[in-house]
Amino acid sequence: MPFCWILLICLSMRFLPKLLKLKKRWRGMRMFLYSVGYTAFKLYFKLAYKFKINGQNNIPENGPFVVMANHITLFDPPIVACSLERRKTVHFMAKQELFKNPLFGYILKKVGAFPVKRGRADKGAIRKAFNILENRGVLGIFPEGSRQKPGKLGRAKSGSVMIPIKMKVPILPMSIKIEKREITVSIGKLFELDKYYNRKVPRNELKEAGDIIMEKINQQLLLS
Template identity: 35%
Template sequence: MNLYPLGRAICGIVFSPIYQFKVMGREHFPAKGGVLLCANHISNFDPEVVGITAPRPIYYMAKEELFSVPVLGKILPHINAFPVKRGMSDRGALRKGLEILKEGKVLGLFPEGTRSKTGEVGKGLAGAGFFALRSNVPVVPCAIIGPYKAFRRLKVVFGQPIDMDELRKNKASAEEVTDIIMNEIKKLIAEHQ
């Protein structure tokens, strides 16, 4: 049973009055087909916030440890989350992510892999570049511009899809592609801060 719509509605009711979202760039988000959505990571609430503000349901990788937490571990698979082993190349998670994109769904990633303690955009991990190069889907950068403070405006900006054709043709590495994605997120933040 998919609980994503219910979870999204509940999160919307809880978060919207507190963080007074300003959402920009929804028109850049492809209406159908696979999409790789890459966002910066400044809070534990980022997946919920991006889920509420994105125009389509999102599938997320979540650290494997969360799936062994009582109750939460049972709910996660029903809200479009699947486990990933951190700190190593998890082939099963990579396959699952590619499968989601191939099925025409949205895969949401936080390429930094962990929250930024300073709010500054950190270095992204190669996984984002891997999915971008291997999937042949549009890559949409997303900037979450805080701070997460009650009754302060929180901006979520969806950028134009990044053209991967040239990068694929030039056989760019996953690391190079991830750097390009992170730079696009930085540009969105600089433009909308």
């Protein structure tokens, strides 16, 4: 018996460093899954489409900032992510319905996405968005809130407009255009809605700020 205990202790000491490293790896699972997904989607886009990215020099070195793009397909989140550098993890706000599938919902959470309830103010999702930006992260938002027909732009939802205003962070406008076997992404220069900072913003001014966002996206759409 003493020999068994000595053997067990020796084995524990031998493998403890590896177990601790494994724990750290599990902590980094989200980054690992994001990296795998990034690589897989980028390879797919390059093989299946002519994938063009314009304006990559406008991508800031560090966060915090909010990426805002038009929304036309389910592939838009990976298209946005693949248009940025791999080291910039984009945390997307995604409709709650996508998380109902346990497996798909688990994967979405692991790659940094989080659910938002549509049709009403979701305080939990807003707090999560604030936390990401407070930690100098990158937040991904499709301000229209739902997919639109190609070439058409909807209105920006007030909730998506309020986040960069409240957090006083810049917005990186991006347009996505898909035609036949070609994907064109155009990235504009950072801009801020600083005229609305540090005050209560009435509904009509939120609408005005939303129009500014959509116009910035439209400018990129016209260039692509």
